[in-house]
Amino acid sequence: KNEVEQSPQNLTAQEGEFITINCSYSVGISALHWLQQHPGGGIVSLFMLSSGKKKHGRLIATINIQEKHSSLHITASHPRDSAVYICAVGYGNKLVFGAGTILRVKS
Amino acid sequence: DTGVSQDPRHKITKRGQNVTFRCDPISEHNRLYWYRQTLGQGPEFLTYFQNEAQLEKSRLLSDRFSAERPKGSFSTLEIQRTEQGDSAMYLCASSLSGRWSEQFFGPGTRLTVL
Numbered sequence: 488k489n490e491v492e493q494s495p496q497n498l499t500a501q502e503g504e505f506i507t508i509n510c511s512y513s514v515g516i517s518a519l520h521w522l523q524q525h526p527g528g529g530i531v532s533l534f535m536l537s538s539g540k541k542k543h544g545r546l547i548a549t550i551n552i553q554e555k556h557s558s559l560h561i562t563a564s565h566p567r568d569s570a571v572y573i574c575a576v577g578y579g580n581k582l583v584f585g586a587g588t589i590l591r592v593k594s
Numbered sequence: 595d596t597g598v599s600q601d602p603r604h605k606i607t608k609r610g611q612n613v614t615f616r617c618d619p620i621s622e623h624n625r626l627y628w629y630r631q632t633l634g635q636g637p638e639f640l641t642y643f644q645n646e647a648q649l650e651k652s653r654l655l656s657d658r659f660s661a662e663r664p665k666g667s668f669s670t671l672e673i674q675r676t677e678q679g680d681s682a683m684y685l686c687a688s689s690l691s692g693r694w695s696e697q698f699f700g701p702g703t704r705l706t707v708l
Contacts, residue, residue, distance in 0.1 A: 517693040517694075520697075522699075527701070528631075528683050528685070528701055530699035531596070532697065532698070575636070579650075580649065580650060581627065582629075582639065583639070584629075586636045587634075
């Protein structure tokens with residue numbers, strides 16, 4: 488069993504839809520990260536959180552430490568949001584990554 | 595552009611050859627990480643440095659792999675006697691030390707072993 492599980496693996500949405508990507512983890516963590524990866528490889532950090540909720544523009548990330556679960560929400564989705572979204576947990580001095588969720592937003 | 599650069603961006607090599615990749619982190623970052631990502635998977639931790647000291651290595655890092663960060667600035671990752679299974683994206687990231695420090699990723703080096 489992977490230490491970090493994401494769902495869904497693939498997601499197709501219409502422009503304007505509300506999107507949720509889920510992440511569950513089984514290890515004790517220092518922080519949870521949501522990352523965005525565009526074709527070609529570049530990874531950008533979206534959020535780093537250890538409790539509660541963070542919001543940045545149309546993106547919202549929540550975490551429930553007791554349930555070892557986090558969600559990434561995208562409101563009013565747009566085709567430029569199409570990317571791979573990766574959940575990663577801080578474990579010791581390294582990150583342990585989920586397999587990623589491939590998001591495609593159609594116009 | 596995150597400020598972390600990697601060179602080369604793409605490398606095609608034949609099985610059995612040696613390859614070396616370079617990572618230049620953000621200058622004030624004392625931590626540097628190497629990850630490997632295969633198609634359809636998330637990155638996997640390979641190793642990390644605090645300044646010039648290599649503090650942790652994954653079991654994924656076989657004896658054909660070696661990484662250095664000689665002056666605590668740039669780092670190199672060498673793969674000897676490459677195998678087709680080494681084909682992957684090799685990602686470098688850097689950060690300040692501390693459990694809440696964000697990691698900044700480079701664009702990656704895509705290795706194809708023929």
